[in-house]
Amino acid sequence: MTAHQSIKAQLEMTETIIVLFIFLIILIVSIFFYYQYSISNVKKIGQETLTTSSSVLLSSISSLPDVCCNKENCIDTIKLLAFINNNKDYPIFDKKTITIEQIYPQPTSDKKCTPLLYNDINFPLNCKKFIIHKTEGNNPQIISTPISLYYPQNKQYGIGKLIIEVYP
Amino acid sequence: MKKAQTEILGIAIIIVLLLVFGVFYLKFSSNNQNLVPEMRKNIQTNNLLQALLKININNEPFDDLVYKCYSKKDCDILKREIPNIIALALNAETQYNFIISTNNKPFFSLGTCSSGITAYNPITKNNIDFDISLLIC
Numbered sequence: 001m002t003a004h005q006s007i008k009a010q011l012e013m014t015e016t017i018i019v020l021f022i023f024l025i026i027l028i029v030s031i032f033f034y035y036q037y038s039i040s041n042v043k044k045i046g047q048e049t050l051t052t053s054s055s056v057l058l059s060s061i062s063s064l065p066d067v068c069c070n071k072e073n074c075i076d077t078i079k080l081l082a083f084i085n086n087n088k089d090y091p092i093f094d095k096k097t098i099t100i101e102q103i104y105p106q107p108t109s110d111k112k113c114t115p116l117l118y119n120d121i122n123f124p125l126n127c128k129k130f131i132i133h134k135t136e137g138n139n140p141q142i143i144s145t146p147i148s149l150y151y152p153q154n155k156q157y158g159i160g161k162l163i164i165e166v167y168p
Numbered sequence: 169m170k171k172a173q174t175e176i177l178g179i180a181i182i183i184v185l186l187l188v189f190g191v192f193y194l195k196f197s198s199n200n201q202n203l204v205p206e207m208r209k210n211i212q213t214n215n216l217l218q219a220l221l222k223i224n225i226n227n228e229p230f231d232d233l234v235y236k237c238y239s240k241k242d243c244d245i246l247k248r249e250i251p252n253i254i255a256l257a258l259n260a261e262t263q264y265n266f267i268i269s270t271n272n273k274p275f276f277s278l279g280t281c282s283s284g285i286t287a288y289n290p291i292t293k294n295n296i297d298f299d300i301s302l303l304i305c
Binding site for chain 1: 202220258
């Protein structure tokens with residue numbers, strides 16, 4: 001091998017190494033951006049799934065046998081009160097605060113409904129909220145729907161608002 | 169490089185470009201419409217109408233009030249209370265259209281909304297069939 005040939009070979013080797021180096025940099029940058037995109041996509045899908053499951057919960061709570069009326073599509077308030085103290089086994093309530101607010105007839109008090117207030121002669125006007133499940137957290141996503149409430153003491157119906165706060 | 173090799177390389181580049189454009193086209197043309205808000209509005213509209221039909225307003229059942237509105241043209245209670253209830257149940261800014269009709273002839277209507285999600289429920293009072301519909305924009 002002559003000196004000229006050796007220099008040429010070295011130059012070609014250097015050229016190959018530079019090309020490989022640039023290719024590697026481009027590959028690493030591409031992988032980085034691809035993963036960034038994938039992660040944001042996964043987060044978006046997670047958020048959508050959470051929203052969908054909350055919406056399903058919105059429609060299914062009033063059909064839970066523990067709280068629903070016997071024949072009609074409504075929530076029996078006496079069953080609801082019993083259910084409030086006994087709903088720890090429902091995994092679908094995880095990371096959610098679920099409240100039912102009475103809106104018609106409009107209550108005169110903002111108090112939380114308890115068995116004591118329930119047995120009062122002024123019920124349902126003496127309390128506003130039935131807190132089914134409570135979770136502490138920040139920045140919840142809030143969804144709600146009106147629902148029919150049944151008061152068995154006077155066999156009358158009212159309108160409530162089922163509010164679900166979903167914590168990420 | 170020979171001419172044939174250059175042409176093959178050109179064709180390969182064109183195929184790669186076509187594939188890249190095809191992938192992008194498929195990605196952005198796929199139907200990504202989110203149906204969840206519509207589903208939620210559907211639940212809200214149906215639940216609100218179902219709940220409205222069961223309540224007593226000023227100690228009068230809702231179907232009595234509907235009949236009174238039809239037979240005696242006394243719709244004051246409905247006119248006053250329904251907007252309040254809808255504002256409390258949904259949102260004060262929500263646009264809606266609440267219609268009561270019989271034999272496809274509306275005799276009571278509230279709100280200005282013209283398109284959206286509709287809930288519909290028939291009731292019968294004193295042998296008269298009433299159609300009650302609630303449309304929420």
